[in-house]
Amino acid sequence: MxxxxxxxxxxxxxTGGSSGIGRAAALAFAQAGxxxxxxxxxxEEGEQAxxxxxxxxxxxxxxxxxxxxxxxxxxxxxxxxxxxxxxxxAFNNAGVTKxxxxxxxxxxxxxxxxxxxxxxxxLLMKYEIAQMLKQGSGAIVNTSSVAGTIGVVNFSVYSxxxxxxxxxxxxxxxxxxxxxxxxxxxxxxxxQSPILxxxxxxxxxxxxxxHPHPIGRFGTPEEVGEAAMWLCSEGASFMxxxxxxxxGGYTAQ
Ligand SMILES: NC(=O)c1ccc[n+]([C@@H]2O[C@H](COP(=O)([O-])OP(=O)(O)OC[C@H]3O[C@@H](n4cnc5c(N)ncnc54)[C@H](O)[C@@H]3O)[C@@H](O)[C@H]2O)c1
Numbered sequence: 536m537x538x539x540x541x542x543x544x545x546x547x548x549x550t551g552g553s554s555g556i557g558r559a560a561a562l563a564f565a566q567a568g569x570x571x572x573x574x575x576x577x578x579e580e581g582e583q584a585x586x587x588x589x590x591x592x593x594x595x596x597x598x599x600x601x602x603x604x605x606x607x608x609x610x611x612x613x614x615x616x617x618x619x620x621x622x623x624x625a626f627n628n629a630g631v632t633k634x635x636x637x638x639x640x641x642x643x644x645x646x647x648x649x650x651x652x653x654x655x656x657x658l659l660m661k662y663e664i665a666q667m668l669k670q671g672s673g674a675i676v677n678t679s680s681v682a683g684t685i686g687v688v689n690f691s692v693y694s695x696x697x698x699x700x701x702x703x704x705x706x707x708x709x710x711x712x713x714x715x716x717x718x719x720x721x722x723x724x725x726x727q728s729p730i731l732x733x734x735x736x737x738x739x740x741x742x743x744x745x746h747p748h749p750i751g752r753f754g755t756p757e758e759v760g761e762a763a764m765w766l767c768s769e770g771a772s773f774m775x776x777x778x779x780x781x782x783g784g785y786t787a788q
Contacts, residue, residue, distance in 0.1 A: 541768050543568035546619040548611070550574045550602055550659060551629030553581035555728030556678065560626050560760030565593035567764065572615045574600040575629060602629045602655030612662040622666045624767040626760075627659045628678040630696075632730060634738055637691040645692050652696035653703070660707055664716060672715040674767040677704050678759075679722045681782050688745070697722075701778050708776030717775040719766045724782025727753040750783030 547564040551557035552573030558580075565571045565588040573588075573595060575581045581597040588595035596618060600611045615622050630652045633644055656677050667673025682690045683697030701720055708718040725731075725748060731739060748754075762781050765771055780786055 541567050542624070542764075545569045545623040546572070546615065546621050547624040547626065547767070548572045548574065548615055548622060548663070549626045549628060550600070550655070551678075552626075553577040553584055553597075555730060556723065556726060556756045556759045556763075557626065557628040558584050558760075559756035560628065560763050561595065562588060563757070563760045563764050564624065564626075565591065565595055568593075569624065570619050571595040572611070572619070573597045574602070574611050576601055602627075602659060603650040605658050608655075608658040609662050612659075612666055616666055621670055622663060623670075623673060624764075625659065625663045625673070625675045626678070626763050626767070627656045627663075627675065628763070629655060630678060630730075632690070632693050632733055634689045634734055634742075635692070636689050640692050648692050649696045649699075652693070653699040656700050657703060660703070660718070664707070664711060667716045668711075668714060670715075673717075674771075675707075675716065675718045676763040676766045677718070677720045678763075679704070679720045679778060681722050681724050681780060681786050683722055684778070684780070685786055704778065705776045712775050717766075717771070719771070719774055719776065720778045721759055721763050721766070722778055722780045722782070723754060723759045724748055724780075724785040725753050726756055726759055728756050746785065748783035748785045749788060752783065754781060754783060 547569040549561040552561040553575035585595040585597040600607045679700040680697040682694045683701050704720040
């Protein structure tokens with residue numbers, strides 16, 4: 536079935552949907568027929584993304600959410616179900632990064648990065664799976680990173696959070712496999728998104744020199760968003776607990 540019909544009548548929740556990879560995924564889900572709930576901290580951009588989807592004739596809402604706060608995540612899932620009646624697909628993608636040597640990282644860096652990237656995914660799955668169990672079906676994709684699998688200089692805290700996402704994805708996948716819920720991860724290489732503005736030009740140039748992508752360019756948010764959507768589709772019906780690397784061959788070297 537082409538994607539244009541695949542998600543008709545389905546409800547998709549995308550965190551970090553105001554920007555970059557999440558925004559691209561939200562637009563893709565909407566184009567494929569899903570009703571989309573966009574959640575992020577960025578209010579103006581989140582509302583803009585939802586508005587753009589509605590302007591194209593699809594259905595979307597924006598819900599301001601900090602994914603590291605249990606009460607906000609619970610409210611997000613409740614609002615999704617209150618408005619759209621169910622939750623079929625969840626792309627747990629909101630995340631932050633910081634480039635810093637291990638010895639210079641502070642406890643505040645650990646708390647900030649791990650609370651959003653790892654605790655956030657745990658909280659989201661906790662409430663999403665509870666809803667999906669009531670329905671007897673659902674598909675979840677969590678955003679990790681190539682830094683969750685291989686060592687990247689000056690990303691030890693970020694790597695810890697993203698490795699944790701892969702481990703938790705696998706554990707949750709086997710826990711709920713028999714109950715109709717599939718759970719996978721995506722691990723992007725360098726993707727041209729606003730997160731790159733976190734780095735100085737010098738840091739980015741040095742990073743790129745040390746980590747060339749064999750395909751010869753950065754990835755696009757759409758290339759990750761489409762892959763996440765495919766993992767939620769019937770085409771991926773026998774896939775669970777998988778970590779899909781989308782990195783232009785970076786980790787193949
Ligand atoms: N761009 C890359 O090179 C790259 C590579 C590997 C992994 N990733 C991962 O992809 C994901 C998306 O990143 P992106 O590149 O699109 O970056 P981005 O900065 O464009 O988007 C990040 C999104 O997360 C949201 N967000 C941040 N903190 C939040 C919080 N506490 N609660 C709710 N929302 C929050 C932001 O509002 C934004 O919508 C992140 O998890 C990131 O770690 C990105």
